[in-house]
Amino acid sequence: MSVVDSPATRRPNDPGRSQQHRAPGHAKPKRRSRESGRTPWLLALPALVLIAGLLGYPLVRMVVLSFQNMRLRELLSGRTPPWVGFDQYTKVLGDGVFWSVVGRTVAFTFVSVLISVLFGLGIALLMRRVSRGVRLFMVVAMMFVWALPQLVAAQIFRWMTDSDFGVVNYLIDKLPGVDYQNHSWFVNPWQGWSVITTLVVWAGIPFLAITLNAGLTQVPKELLEAATVDGATPWQALRNIILPILKPLIMIVTTLSVIWNFGLFTQAWVLRDGHPEPQFQTLATYSYTQAFGQSRYSLGSAIAVITVLLMLGVMIFYIRQMFRIGEVD
Known part of the structure; x- marks a missing residue:
């Protein structure tokens, strides 16, 4: 082995060496941060779906109904009420x-x-x-x-x-x-x-x-x-x-x-x-x-x-x- 290639003379800031040792260390925090960012949403997803079903749908129906003219005849017959803007x-x-x-x-x-x-x-x-x-x-x-x-x-x-x-x-x-x-x-x-x-x-x-x-x-x-x-x-x-x-x-x-x-x-x-x-x-x-x-x-x-x-x-x-x-x- 030559003196130039010996471990004692190899510079610590060698690009190949630094990338080899630092690349795995940088990938793990990013992966962990992504996983930690998804966890709250996954935990809150059932509650969000329940709220959307219990509150979101009636609210949307109420807004739609306010632009129509729902009367007793439409309610009993099941026909779509006319739009009145x-x-x-x-x-x-x-x-x-x-x-x-x-x-x-x-x-x-x-x-x-x-x-x-x-x-x-x-x-x-x-x-x-x-x-x-x-x-x-x-x-x-x-x-x-x-x-x-x-x-x-x-x-x-x-x-x-x-x-x-x-x-x-x-x-x-x-x-x-x-x-x-x-x-x-x-x-x-x-x-x-x-x-x-x-x-x-x-x-x-x-x-x-x-x-x-x-x-x-x-x-x-x-x-x-x-x-x-x-x-x-x-x-x-x-x-x-x-x-x-x-x-x-x-x-x-x-x-x-x-x-x-x-x-x-x-x-x-x-x-x-x-x-x-x-x-x-x-x-x-x-x-x-x-x-x-x-x-x-x-x-x-x-x-x-x-x-x-x-x-x-x-x-x-x-x-x-x-x-x-x-x-x-």
């Missing part, structure tokens, strides 16, 4: 009743979400100041309220506010100078909506309080103790320390509450015995009444599509907040 949307958007329903739904959503979030935050702050046993009792009690089906809760509130046998009228009637015997809460729209709002807030507080209480556990105690030593009041500590830390979580639970309350149906429907008056109509009940109460299925579909579009902005905002929190984490 944007006629259903023109009728809806040009109807003053529809816009009054939209305004009523937006006003109810704003008031109910505001009250729910404030009460939920207040209860969450209270839970951090009570003993562990009391906090556990509060969590269990709220979990029972949260687990109660909406239909059952609405039936309970309907019985409580009944004009003849309601316990609410009975208790208020015991106050001196007050006559609430056989009082109907739904003659006056303001009183009727106060009952509906109370029911929705009562059912929504457990989720908000428990979630915000979990968020409060992430607030560093050292910051609160330092603020107390510096002479900060509880209100200043809440405004300058607690709320900034809880802001992302508050935005998420508020957005979820908006989505849930905007689609109000069960509470208003049950409290009005399946026949909500015009002053108690929401977008969900109005769409259902038009479609199945008056057999105007395409018009009801158009109202439902518009409702989804109105909620699309809120859902996009919610998804953006989720991604922002994921980036921070």
Whole structure:
């Protein structure tokens, strides 16, 4: 063997040698990265297929139906309804009743979400100041309220506010100078909506309080103790320390509450015995009444599509907040 070809004199940066030793090492990470990138999609594929089947197909059918004129004769005969283009949307958007329903739904959503979030935050702050046993009792009690089906809760509130046998009228009637015997809460729209709002807030507080209480556990105690030593009041500590830390979580639970309350149906429907008056109509009940109460299925579909579009902005905002929190984490 010559001196030039000996292993001792061979340069370490020999191209043939470097490629021979580095090529296998570079191929494995790429293969692993591809496999790791496919794994989440493969795991999520069954859920995506199920969601597409349960939600995607009905949504597409609803959109298609909104461009047709489905009547009772087409429904019974099975014939394809005639296409009318944007006629259903023109009728809806040009109807003053529809816009009054939209305004009523937006006003109810704003008031109910505001009250729910404030009460939920207040209860969450209270839970951090009570003993562990009391906090556990509060969590269990709220979990029972949260687990109660909406239909059952609405039936309970309907019985409580009944004009003849309601316990609410009975208790208020015991106050001196007050006559609430056989009082109907739904003659006056303001009183009727106060009952509906109370029911929705009562059912929504457990989720908000428990979630915000979990968020409060992430607030560093050292910051609160330092603020107390510096002479900060509880209100200043809440405004300058607690709320900034809880802001992302508050935005998420508020957005979820908006989505849930905007689609109000069960509470208003049950409290009005399946026949909500015009002053108690929401977008969900109005769409259902038009479609199945008056057999105007395409018009009801158009109202439902518009409702989804109105909620699309809120859902996009919610998804953006989720991604922002994921980036921070």
